[in-house]
Amino acid sequence: MRPVHRLATVAFAASMAFASMAASAHAILIDSSPKANGSVAAGHVPLALKYNSKIDQARSKLVLSGGPGQQDVTLRIAADAGKPSELDSEADLKPGSYVIHWQALALDGHITRGDLPFTVGAAAP
Amino acid sequence: MNLFVDIFGYLSIILHGLVIVAQSMTLGGLSFLLLLLLPLAPSLARGASLERRVLRLTCTAAAGLILAELATTALQVAVLMATVDLPLGNVLQASFAIAGGVKILCAALILAGLNPRTLASRGGRLALLLVGVAELAAATFTTHAYARLDDNALLLAVEGLHQLGAAIWIGAIPAFVLVLHHLDEAQGLRQVGARFSRMSMAGVACILLSGVTMCVFYIGDWSGFYGTAYGVMVGAKIVMFLALLLLGLGNFRVTERLRKGQVAPVLRMRRFAEVEIGIGFTIFFAAASLTSVPPAIDLTADRVSLHEIAERNAPSWPRLSSPDHDSLAISQLQAQLDRDAERHHQVAQAATVPGSGVLPPRNAEDIAWSEYNHHWAGIFVLLIGLLALLGRAGVGWARHWPLLFLVMAAFLLVRSDPEVWPLGQEGWWAAWRDVEVSQHRFFVLLIVLFGAFEWSVRTGRLRSARAALVFPLLVAVGGAMLLTHSHQISNVKDQLLIELTHTPLALSGVAAGWARWLELRLPGRGGRIAGVVWPICFMLTGVILLWYREA
Numbered sequence: 001m002r003p004v005h006r007l008a009t010v011a012f013a014a015s016m017a018f019a020s021m022a023a024s025a026h027a028i029l030i031d032s033s034p035k036a037n038g039s040v041a042a043g044h045v046p047l048a049l050k051y052n053s054k055i056d057q058a059r060s061k062l063v064l065s066g067g068p069g070q071q072d073v074t075l076r077i078a079a080d081a082g083k084p085s086e087l088d089s090e091a092d093l094k095p096g097s098y099v100i101h102w103q104a105l106a107l108d109g110h111i112t113r114g115d116l117p118f119t120v121g122a123a124a125p
Numbered sequence: 126m127n128l129f130v131d132i133f134g135y136l137s138i139i140l141h142g143l144v145i146v147a148q149s150m151t152l153g154g155l156s157f158l159l160l161l162l163l164p165l166a167p168s169l170a171r172g173a174s175l176e177r178r179v180l181r182l183t184c185t186a187a188a189g190l191i192l193a194e195l196a197t198t199a200l201q202v203a204v205l206m207a208t209v210d211l212p213l214g215n216v217l218q219a220s221f222a223i224a225g226g227v228k229i230l231c232a233a234l235i236l237a238g239l240n241p242r243t244l245a246s247r248g249g250r251l252a253l254l255l256v257g258v259a260e261l262a263a264a265t266f267t268t269h270a271y272a273r274l275d276d277n278a279l280l281l282a283v284e285g286l287h288q289l290g291a292a293i294w295i296g297a298i299p300a301f302v303l304v305l306h307h308l309d310e311a312q313g314l315r316q317v318g319a320r321f322s323r324m325s326m327a328g329v330a331c332i333l334l335s336g337v338t339m340c341v342f343y344i345g346d347w348s349g350f351y352g353t354a355y356g357v358m359v360g361a362k363i364v365m366f367l368a369l370l371l372l373g374l375g376n377f378r379v380t381e382r383l384r385k386g387q388v389a390p391v392l393r394m395r396r397f398a399e400v401e402i403g404i405g406f407t408i409f410f411a412a413a414s415l416t417s418v419p420p421a422i423d424l425t426a427d428r429v430s431l432h433e434i435a436e437r438n439a440p441s442w443p444r445l446s447s448p449d450h451d452s453l454a455i456s457q458l459q460a461q462l463d464r465d466a467e468r469h470h471q472v473a474q475a476a477t478v479p480g481s482g483v484l485p486p487r488n489a490e491d492i493a494w495s496e497y498n499h500h501w502a503g504i505f506v507l508l509i510g511l512l513a514l515l516g517r518a519g520v521g522w523a524r525h526w527p528l529l530f531l532v533m534a535a536f537l538l539v540r541s542d543p544e545v546w547p548l549g550q551e552g553w554w555a556a557w558r559d560v561e562v563s564q565h566r567f568f569v570l571l572i573v574l575f576g577a578f579e580w581s582v583r584t585g586r587l588r589s590a591r592a593a594l595v596f597p598l599l600v601a602v603g604g605a606m607l608l609t610h611s612h613q614i615s616n617v618k619d620q621l622l623i624e625l626t627h628t629p630l631a632l633s634g635v636a637a638g639w640a641r642w643l644e645l646r647l648p649g650r651g652g653r654i655a656g657v658v659w660p661i662c663f664m665l666t667g668v669i670l671l672w673y674r675e676a
Contacts, residue, residue: 053272109221
């Protein structure tokens with residue numbers, strides 16, 4: 001076999017080698033406030049999502065959906081070099097069920113997304 | 126664009142695999158030139174011609190690296206721009222984009238510098254080496270090491286060592302095979318074989334040292350090995366690494382015999398090296414996939430215990446009758462949505478939106494449906510292996526066994542994804558956004574292709590020797606695909622227990638493909654042994670499929 005043909009065979013094998021199907025999350029959510037399926041009191045709520053790896057905070061996204069208005073709101077992420085593995089934000093929340101749809105860009109370039117569902121109860125007296 | 130994030134994530138892993146292949150071949154070719162061919166060329170009868178050939182191969186690899194890296198970076202940039210609504214200038218400042226840019230620049234410099242004039246000067250060779258090191262350093266910035274919370278510097282160095290080892294050993298094998306093909310003088314074979322043997326050993330040492338260190342930092346303990354997707358994938362890489370070592374040992378013995386001036390099976394060394402390329406590239410794609418999985422050490426909850434593995438794999442009779450399609454969770458949900466919509470005089474919502482990232486519901490009937498599919502696939506594959514052996518033993522009609530692949534492909538196309546057309550409500554084209562559906566369709570395409578090719582070869586419709594190689598190549602590719610076939614199941618433990626069954630299936634597929642390759646390419650006893658091995662691998666695959674359980 002001539003080199004060009006051999007290379008073509010090798011390139012074909014390589015291009016077909018779909019050995020990489022895992023869509024598993026790269027950055028995983030290891031802690032959060034509110035907790036997943038947890039509950040918080042209505043009012044001004046700090047939101048914090050903590051990951052297992054360093055996150056590019058400026059290029060990640062948090063979208064809050066649910067609540068009385070049922071509208072999607074993109075949350076502003078606070079840039080904090082002291083907490084490289086966190087996406088922090090805040091929101092004024094009324095009682096209801098909410099979900100934070102998060103998309104995190106790990107520093108190594110992997111994009112992961114997930115949901116953080118929680119409920120907001122009546123404000124503390 | 127949000128509906129395409131999953132499928133783009135999957136594409137980016139494939140592109141990443143191609144980047145690793147191209148990078149390893151570029152750096153491997155460069156090291157082969159600088160450490161082996163240039164010093165030996167004056168004493169080889171056709172040294173200048175060999176140098177030109179390896180130079181061309183390495184240039185092609187460098188061009189491939191530029192294209193693959195450009196594609197993977199562009200894809201990531203496009204996804205980020207669309208989903209986070211950022212301008213191009215901003216996204217290009219992300220670490221991965223900068224690392225990608227540096228890799229492209231380095232590959233372009235290597236491509237420009239790979240010419241006889243640059244290689245003739247000491248300064249030119251040194252510059253090429255430094256650019257290679259810079260490319261390798263940039264590559265480590267798109268690995269787990271850069272995003273870890275601690276020990277970044279150490280882990281970056283370890284990742285670099287790992288990729289260096291892979292390049293100077295596996296990445297240089299194509300150049301080695303190329304040289305072996307054009308080298309017919311005993312003295313030259315002796316010199317090249319001995320020096321490449323030393324290079325390979327250095328590569329193996331780099332891989333071993335860095336691999337063990339990464340196991341400590343990324344896996345941590347034994348339960349991380351068998352209880353997480355990361356650990357299982359590393360286990361599969363280790364098995365393939367051991368297979369490479371065995372083949373390498375065979376080749377080492379040949380080079381030793383050559384060194385001692387004895388008669389040695391050089392053709393076997395070439396064929397083994399071809400198989401090493403195939404298995405080595407499979408490892409590269411497994412490595413690309415590994416970068417998308419969280420390290421085992423981070424997954425403290427949801428690990429699978431040995432007891433759970435034993436319980437799941439307890440023998441039971443295969444499921445040969447299928448549950449009704451209407452009893453599946455997705456069908457029931459759709460029926461409910463249809464009823465609600467009819468009550469409110471509205472258009473019914475779809476129970477699933479492919480690519481939305483929302484995992485479909487699952488009940489006991491779904492599990493039975495999937496087990497039924499796997500068990501019938503097992504019967505097909507077991508029969509294929511058996512008939513291939515009978516065909517080999519001289520039973521004439523058994524040579525039509527590849528037609529069973531076509532029947533199996535039709536079965537899988539219809540049944541693999543019950544929520545999709547023709548059985549379900551999802552449209553054929555929209556379903557491509559679903560990673561699992563795309564994977565199933567690619568499997569079906571592979572099965573049709575290798576079944577059709579092999580049947581045409583065995584019945585004399587295709588007489589080309591190259592056509593015969595399509596079957597082993599695609600079987601090996603199918604095995605490699607299966608290695609990381611993911612299941613969209615919300616329960617992490619169930620997902621892993623399924624992957625634990627798919628890993629031996631994948632390894633068996635890779636072994637079958639390359640054994641058949643050897644049967645075709647290696648005359649004599651070695652080829653005959655390989656000719657028995659691959660049908661047995663098929664039968665083993667069939668038995669594992671029949672053993673498969675999801676609950």
